[in-house]
Amino acid sequence: MMEIISQPWQWYVAGPSIVVVMFLLYFFGKRFGVSSNLETLCTMGGAGKFSDYFKKDWKESLWNIVFLVGAVIGGFIASNYMSSNVPIDLNPQTINDLSILGFENAGASMVPSELFGWEALSSVKGIGLLLIGGLCIGFGTRWAGGCTSGHAIVGLSNFQIPSLIAVVGFFIGGIVMTWVLLPLIF
Amino acid sequence: MKCSSFKPFTCTVFKKGIIKNFYGDKVVVAAKGKNWKSPLFGGLIFGLGWALAGACPGPMFVLIGNGIFSIGIVIIGALMGTFLYGKFKQYLPH
Numbered sequence: 001m002m003e004i005i006s007q008p009w010q011w012y013v014a015g016p017s018i019v020v021v022m023f024l025l026y027f028f029g030k031r032f033g034v035s036s037n038l039e040t041l042c043t044m045g046g047a048g049k050f051s052d053y054f055k056k057d058w059k060e061s062l063w064n065i066v067f068l069v070g071a072v073i074g075g076f077i078a079s080n081y082m083s084s085n086v087p088i089d090l091n092p093q094t095i096n097d098l099s100i101l102g103f104e105n106a107g108a109s110m111v112p113s114e115l116f117g118w119e120a121l122s123s124v125k126g127i128g129l130l131l132i133g134g135l136c137i138g139f140g141t142r143w144a145g146g147c148t149s150g151h152a153i154v155g156l157s158n159f160q161i162p163s164l165i166a167v168v169g170f171f172i173g174g175i176v177m178t179w180v181l182l183p184l185i186f
Numbered sequence: 187m188k189c190s191s192f193k194p195f196t197c198t199v200f201k202k203g204i205i206k207n208f209y210g211d212k213v214v215v216a217a218k219g220k221n222w223k224s225p226l227f228g229g230l231i232f233g234l235g236w237a238l239a240g241a242c243p244g245p246m247f248v249l250i251g252n253g254i255f256s257i258g259i260v261i262i263g264a265l266m267g268t269f270l271y272g273k274f275k276q277y278l279p280h
Contacts, residue, residue, distance in 0.1 A: 026213050034244040038268040053272035068247050075251025111240060116256040127259060134263020136235025142271040143228025148242040159194040160218040166225035173233020
């Protein structure tokens, strides 16, 4: 049994299990959206002093922070007790394209060491890239009113037009970064 | 939300109350409004960061559990980005 669980999950297992998570949240009167936690964390950190946008009762969103804590624990359990060392099943063309950009062994680990390893973290460029990436994620998801969970999973399955626009935007941004900006950066 | 020609799961099962929630109430999946500028422009910016940092807000936190602590810098960046949005929201198109 553990052997089956420890292998990479097929899309038809992983996808529906995300929907089970979503269903459970709605079943217990909550909603599914991770990026609103960024707002709550800012409020908890005292951002309300600087902008009315953050003047909210963070206790009402505490359940969502608990969800985040669960995600961290889940990540810990999955990587420590339920993982095999099978490389991520990337398209050979993708691995080849990434190696041309300077990313070796793409798929061998969860994240590329060229961006997340100690060597990258010891340079201003390395830290700057992660910080700018995060900045875009935070700013963009709040402006868009949701991220992959709130727009792509919930919004799309609820046939919301703004969610479709947002997801199209996600992928245009992703394509521009991957094909235009990343080759310039690396 | 109108339940007319297209019928998503949320219409047929939730809105008609076929499946009620734990407390016996109808399940409400909030509508996303009618704006198109904010999802488009915000989505574009998120997409850029998504591809650069290689994570969306959920997996950012899962990666901490995976022991990849440098993702913490991305999370700090995301909190800074959220703060900047909150600060300058009134000047942005929505």
